[in-house]
Amino acid sequence: xxxKMDRRGFLKALPFIPAAAVEEIKQPSEKNEEKAVIRPPYxxxxxxxxxxxxxxxxxxxxxxERIIYxxxxxxxxxxxxxxxxxxxxxxxxxCSYDVLSLExxxxxxxxxxxxxxxxxxxxxxxxxxxxxxxxxxxxxxNGIFQPQIIPDMCSGCGFxxxxxxxxxxxxxxxxxxxxxxEEKTA
Numbered sequence: 779x780x781x782k783m784d785r786r787g788f789l790k791a792l793p794f795i796p797a798a799a800v801e802e803i804k805q806p807s808e809k810n811e812e813k814a815v816i817r818p819p820y821x822x823x824x825x826x827x828x829x830x831x832x833x834x835x836x837x838x839x840x841x842x843e844r845i846i847y848x849x850x851x852x853x854x855x856x857x858x859x860x861x862x863x864x865x866x867x868x869x870x871x872x873c874s875y876d877v878l879s880l881e882x883x884x885x886x887x888x889x890x891x892x893x894x895x896x897x898x899x900x901x902x903x904x905x906x907x908x909x910x911x912x913x914x915x916x917x918x919x920n921g922i923f924q925p926q927i928i929p930d931m932c933s934g935c936g937f938x939x940x941x942x943x944x945x946x947x948x949x950x951x952x953x954x955x956x957x958x959x960e961e962k963t964a
Contacts, residue, residue, distance in 0.1 A: 790855075795958070810905075814947065814951060815849065815853075815855045815868055816852050816855060816856040816857075816886060816887075816888045816934075816951045817854065817855060817856065817887060817936075817951075818837065818841075818846050818855070818856055818863075818869055818878060818886065819863060819865055819869075819870075819878075819883070819884055819885055819886050820867070820869065820870035820879055820880060820882045820883070820884065821877060821878055821882055822882045822883070825877055825882070826877070827851070827853035827854075827873045827877060830848075830851065830852040830853040830854065830877055830879060831851060831852040832852075832872070832874070832875070833852060833877075834872075834876055835848050835852070835854075836872040836873060836874065836896075837854050837869040837870075837872050837873050837877075837878055838854065839872070840868040840869050840871070840872035841860055841868065841869050842866055842868060843861045843862065843863060843864060844861065844863070845857060845858055845859065845861050845863060845936070846869055853877075854869070854877075854878070856886060856888075856936070856947055857888065858898055858936040858939050858940070858949070859871075859940075860940040861935035861936070861937075861940070862911075862935045862936035862938075862939070862940075863934070863935045863936060864884060865884050865933070865935070866918075867880060867884075870882075875932065876910070876918075879907075884933065885933050885934055886933065886934030886935065886936070887934065887951075887952040888934045888936075888949050888950060888952055888959065889949070889950045889952055890916075890927045890929075890932055890934065890936075890938065890939075890947060890948070890953075891927060891931065891947070891948050891949075891950070892908070892926060892927060892946050892947055892948075892950050893946045893947075893948055894924075894946075896944045896945060896946035897942075897944060897946035898943065898944050898946070899919070899923050899924065899925050900923065900946075902923055904917075904922060904923075905943065906940055907938075907941045907943055908925055908938040908942055908947060909925065909948075910941070911938055911941055912937070912938055913935070913937075914931050914932055914933050914934075914935070915931060915932075916928045916929075916931035916932035917938065920949040927947075934947065943948040
């Protein structure tokens, strides 16, 4: 006889899911690992992550928000998971190999976009959920509706992601080749 779990039973069981299972979910698949990676702040386009194989992951343990994780090659990546980066500098200070360095930008190289088909404000419902946590003032509204994220103003902290009631904010890693081209032309 099989027992089916109802919604209430599932929600009661959530706190007891092993942490290892949750960590496995946060890891990008190995096949797309390099493309699907959002790197922590304080790294540059030419950062050599190969030295991370020798590291014990001090940046991961130093992260107060617990959003930095390690890939299979030992290099750090960000998984926001309901939190954001406060740019506290502790990950860079803990990095003994200078992969993360305070000399590099205090910015997470990712593209944040609002999916207008999911956004309630784009459906003429008054909502400022994404604007409220944005310390960079990167979310601009057309009047009181139709928010847009201004990429040049966005630091990539990620605090807008989890606060959006409709899950309309999407984040994409910036392709490293595109960043290299932009740095050469700038």
